[in-house]
Amino acid sequence: MPESGKVKLVQGSKPTVIDIARHAGVSLATVDRVLNDRPGVRVVTMERVHKAVNELGYIRDTAAANLARQRVYRFVFLLPESTEEYIDALQQEVTSQSRSLINERTHVVTIRVSYFDSTEIAISLDNLDREKVDGVAVVAPETPTVRDAVTRTRERGIAVVALLTDLPSSPRNHFVGIDNKAAGQTAAKLMGSFSTVESGKVLVLTGSRLARDHLERRYGFDQVMEQQFPGFAVLPTIEIHDHEVLAEKILPEALSNWPDIRGIYSTASSNKGLIGFLNKELLDLVVIAHELTPTSQIALQQGLFAALISQDKGHIVRSAVRLMRSTVDAVPYNATQERIRIEIFLKENLPVNAADT
Amino acid sequence: MPESGKVKLVQGSKPTVIDIARHAGVSLATVDRVLNDRPGVRVVTMERVHKAVNELGYIRDTAAANLARQRVYRFVFLLPESTEEYIDALQQEVTSQSRSLINERTHVVTIRVSYFDSTEIAISLDNLDREKVDGVAVVAPETPTVRDAVTRTRERGIAVVALLTDLPSSPRNHFVGIDNKAAGQTAAKLMGSFSTVESGKVLVLTGSRLARDHLERRYGFDQVMEQQFPGFAVLPTIEIHDHEVLAEKILPEALSNWPDIRGIYSTASSNKGLIGFLNKELLDLVVIAHELTPTSQIALQQGLFAALISQDKGHIVRSAVRLMRSTVDAVPYNATQERIRIEIFLKENLPVNAADT
DNA sequence: TTGAAAGCGGTACCAG
């Protein structure tokens, strides 16, 4: 400690590697080695450098580092091969952000793989070339196959973040998306509050009953309906396989079977069939759906939907990119900035062109 | 065009100033001069460079430029000197972000000035030293005094953005905050929907009737109440001067004057008096308030408030900073990223520690 | 009016 006297902890400007080198009495190259845990430095030397770093409060200038390193981040978005409007919108968002991301030295591409074929997803993950890919943001169900593939991918040094639906069983998992249970609870609260009656049945629609996000939404929904609006009975989930059939057959049948249906909660992210049905029937139903898209936006404006629960795709893509970057750089990230909000859209707070692509 | 044959528009990597210099047959220094509109370049030379820029699709690497320039952004946040919880939270947010912003070469400080003293605000703005400040984010009422001061400030080359309340009459204005009319409309929709009855009176509270954001919220609120919930009568706005008096005297009196009050809409961003009152009266009221703060969060959790309309302070500060930066650099910004969302919080979608400071 | 060259804060190759 009685090395070279006091150190100005608060300097006019931030200390640089040169300051560290001088302070530790070593060369730039050595400072760089210890800063980046590169081998070939004696422990004592390392300690001298670390001490200097701490004493001077050195923080690396990432911009300069990336410049020198000619660092390029190469990320892939692995999205479901589906016709869901929201997923398409997400892919478009990735594409549209990719333009400006290039100026931040990051390149992104999208790959589409069937959501329900875990093997396919695993293969896609395993096929990611470590020499060409630094990180992947994946939308996938939480199956053992997927989980193992994710683990392997991480072990190969590729950063993985889970998008839209969580993969909590994977080690060191990062999730970019909303809290789906809370989303379901919110939907229920809105459903009950927007109803002018206090009893009846509620229909639940989903894109797929297998998806974890659907299950979580449904769970939260049921919970609040039961606790706060016990007059309503929530019917078993109806799975949407074909929007045409839904509009023409399933929904009309359901409404004639249960004439006291008062509301519909659609956890799917594509609502064409539902909207088609609502358009011609003119019923007094409270409809809550997910994801703001050009189609659902119109339904909201027309009063077909009472509310929409959504997650901002721009935010999701930016967040995934930041998370992958901070993972590959092994630097911390700002959790509050990355929290994806459960957005509630009513006709009243719908921004102009909110769902523009 | 038949200059030197084809140009590879899509190269392996982005063109740099060196490529431009070579392509235009000039030196780096000259390229830099025209890129930064510095004087001392012949028109013909300028055109040669511009042509090269276009043909190669050159985009400047801001990080490298800032590094070379040793660019430092110095911004000030001019906030109201009030006891409003949200404003305090905002200042804390500025302070907490300032730490990491330093690593992005941007320094921020906060100044507090009375919101209602336009002269004071104008003086603060005029006192900003152009040599020491590059931009200012200001929360101020839209008075002629303020507007003129803002204009002068811009003319002196300091970037100005309006925070929370818009200053639409100022030329080249940037606004960071929610659409307050839509926020009022949303509040009304929630008020009407959450009510279990269909008629009665609704009380409106405000921090100050002078503030533009209050007027806009009130305007939107009245509009939707009238159109969609005509059974309700919205009473004149009550201004909160003292939370103590509000809780002890004004609210109890109002409720005994109009026993059929069914709801309260508080457009203020501090709700201590209101919460104090609700806490001891145990009434069946639908209360809608603004801004998620530690206090209001508890009120929501306890069921005292039915809903909260908020604007994310983290987003606001980041957005203001990005806007000031892009203004001083004269580069475009991403409008969708800067759109501040009208967030609706219910007990159900309240994230853990959402209002943490 | 123009160009050469020295940095900005880091990184990485090549000697020693």
Next chain:
DNA sequence: CTGGTACCGCTTTCAA
């Protein structure tokens, strides 16, 4: 194991 040094993309004197 360590140091010297060229260089990343851009800016900015200082001369010419």
